[in-house]
Amino acid sequence: MCGFAGKLSWTRDPAAGSVQKMSEHLRHRGPDDVGLVEMEHLALGHRRLSIIDLSPNAKQPMTSADGRFVLVYNGEVYNFIELRQELRRLGVNFRSSSDTEVVLYAYIFWGSQCLKRFNGMFALAIWDSREKELFLARDRFGKKPLYYYHHRDGVTFASELTALLADEEIPRRVSLEAINCYLSLGYILAPMTIYQDIYKLESATCLTISQAHRTPSKARYWNYADYFRVKSAEKEETIADNILTLLEQATERRLISDVPVGAFLSGGLDSSSVVSLMKRHHPETLHTFSVGFEEETYNELPDADRAAAWINTSHHSLMCRGGKDGRLIDEAIAAYDEPFADNSLIPMVAVSRLAANYVKVVLSGDGADEIFAGYLTYKADKYYSYARYLPDFVKRFMTSMGESQQKAHGKLNWAYKQKQFFYGTLHDPDEAHYLWRLIFNPEERLGILGSQYRDLVYDSDPFHIFQRYYQEVKDLKGLDRHLYVDAMTWLPDDILVKVDRATMASSIEARCPFLDVELVEYAASVPANLKLKGLRPKYILKRALQNVLPQFILDKAKSGFNAPTGAWLGRVGVDEFKAFNQYVFLKKVPEWLN
Template sequence: MCGIAGIFNLNGEPVSSVILRKMTDVIAHRGPDGEGFYTDSFIGLGHRRLAIIDLSPAGHQPMVSNDGQVVLSYNGEIYNFQELRAELEALGHQFRSRTDSEVVLNAWVEWGRDCVSRFNGMFAFAIWDKREQSLFLIRDRYGIKPLYYACWGQTFLFGSEQKAILEHPAARRDLDKKALLEYFTFQNIFTNRTLIENIKLLPSASVACILLGSDGNPQITQYWDYCFREPDNPKDIREYHEELDRLMRQAVSRQLVSDVELGAYLSGGMDSGTLTALAARELPYIKTFTCGFDLSSASGIELSFDERTKAEAMSARFKTEHYEMVLKAGDMERCLPKMAYHIEEPRVGQSYPNYYVAQLASKFVKVVLSGAGGDELFGGYPWRYYRATVCDNFEHYIDQYYVFWQRLIDNQNIKKVFAPIWDEVKDVWTSDIFRNVFLTHDNQLERPEDYIN
């Protein structure tokens, strides 16, 4: 991963390069291989680089187009960048590096904001377009790469992490009480709020445009949304199996493009096991990493939490170079301060073993494949879905799941807990927040399969 940050003084005042450097310094852990800055009067872009493709100085960022009109600060990876590069070269674009970053830059020059629909990858990037005197912030379809923004007065700020924004003297550390209510309901934040008032998370699959001289309120356009529908004319099940196999192989193969060594997390489960099996076909003796637990004091169901035996069996099967670490009592407490600093918000699903196994992997490789998201894509945890099998309509579906997702404090008690500040949060309707998560999607809801999807 890389780190990006920036300042846009909407009133035309010059940007402080000292402050911009502070913003990138605080996220140096995201990009230890280099730093870069671009300042031009009222606009400043910063970058911390983690070099993965083309390790030469030619990949330095922020990156400026050949005509000097477009500037890019980019975090991510475009998996189909080689195909896009060939297309752009045929259109007359010249390249100085082998990076996917330069493909993104030239794609913007050629196609403008429409270029994002051509990208297959995970990304969050900023574009300063002199031609339009506008700053653009762009995030990938599923929001894999983070991108935050905020505006105080005439100072618009953005960064890969909230801490970058907070380095600017205009920033304020005030609690967003409405976000806190949302968190204490869902153990998550579904809106674009954060726990710091005024700092927002750019929605996934979005392009934000901020104009010079504006009030700093971004014009946000959604460029993509998922649409799950059962086919009107289903094919033979074998055709679906064949297509899924092709897509899985293609996805893994594309993510193995790297000029540095990469590895894979291997827990012994289906998700990481599948990825490791596919990667091992192209990378013999790939390094794999797993995290286990000290079982000396474990009993009952706790004994099943340690997956080292299964991971070792898979490692032997696919001939990986396997590394393990064992966590003991006290390890969670020991890592919490650093872990909280990096994740910034206590969202559901954050796991301290992931933190440790990432540290282990970082001693050997710069990139790892992860099975995260497999359950969401392939229907893991089936007890989540039984509520969707019998639904009278969309509102009935929402009612059932809204009760299920009241993870911390239910509606009957939330008002009591927030009584001292209720007047400040009483206009927040968490049921509407939950409903809007699904309402915006273009789904055809007629059969049980539609609701499950």
């Protein structure tokens, strides 16, 4: 895991000083080493977090033996050993044992098609000095970030937005469209960022720009939708066995490391399955980490402790008191480079800080809910098929009844869920699924932004992006459609952003076995009724794990990873609340906007 930055200029000398400054803003992503190269047209900077091959031979930027190609790369390609053997047969003499060198020569021999061979997480930039061509790419689900700004004279790019903005030539114009998206969803959908003309490269996408073709050309190299279209005809038992085999292989791949590996453990199905499978291949001391809260409805420490005892790990936990720990809030805010309202970022930052005391790599259970239909929203989609036939006046009445009930300080109460659900039933199935997670509806956003922004609020409604993805799977039905769209939106732009920024803030690498490409592609082929069987979420995954995990984990109700921010604010007195508002709006907001 690392961070990189670069600046391409066709008419001026490369701005090595600017790239060095950008690289400094990525120190947390790579505290072990720093590299900078300056060439005709291009300067590249790299910050290294040494995980595989700790020697200087794996240093970046990495140049090919003939000097033609230069690579900067962030992530891990887990099948690099197999690819190395194939490349050796093609005549490559490797100078290191790193996956970085494998990535470089895979591109040299196979061009952009190499991306289809990679099983891992990555963002990369490769410069071809002979063709004067820059190639950028991001992994299938966007686990590793990549931002870029295209200008008349070239392109500037970096692993984080804060690093990109260290280049003083890049304008900072806040995007009202992005603000509209943020107020709708709590995160900003790719390719947008909070700034106009600065973009995130989308997941499973590569971008090419050359001296001959100075307008960037983008292409998607992997289409998740294709794997939903051919359904497995295997028996349920065979499917369950195959899922377990693939998950175990995915977990084993992610144990490859030259530094200590641990895991996040909440005591739920997803993280417990990963840790149990790790233990099979990691019989020595295995460090696991969890975070809890004083608020009982949010606190999963007892579940994590019980799971850790059953699996036999060296378990470490902490109590997150975000309402009393201003430093933690500041750290959480600093870890994210644009507006982000998923409050689980706070405990994620805290548990990452804890893990960094023991390991450099952690495995997590992220991705299982999106792949195997674990969220309550998928149940809501099933209820929708019945509730949609209610008269509209009943739906509106039930929505207003939910609005009239004050949201509790515990996790989302029934009244709030009622409001979201019946508001969704007033719309078509695709929009209803989008609305389950909506924060502010258009009229509420107008109340925040002002009526002068009516056209913007409606014309740039983020559902338009969701519609585009739904259109890509118009031949699919029901759950498969929603799983695909969530994997193109919610997963890369909320869940994986949270995981990457929180762990990298503490200079540790997170790996997600459930997002292994072989497992994901196979899971897409599993019939939808085996993922959500009746109203039983993740049915086939639980079936696969029935001989791996004890019944108390298999039967545990899903509990979302959220922070009790409502309770924290609810305990604040009037004077403290005023002080908090002054701190946020007079001190922090100007800092964030600047």
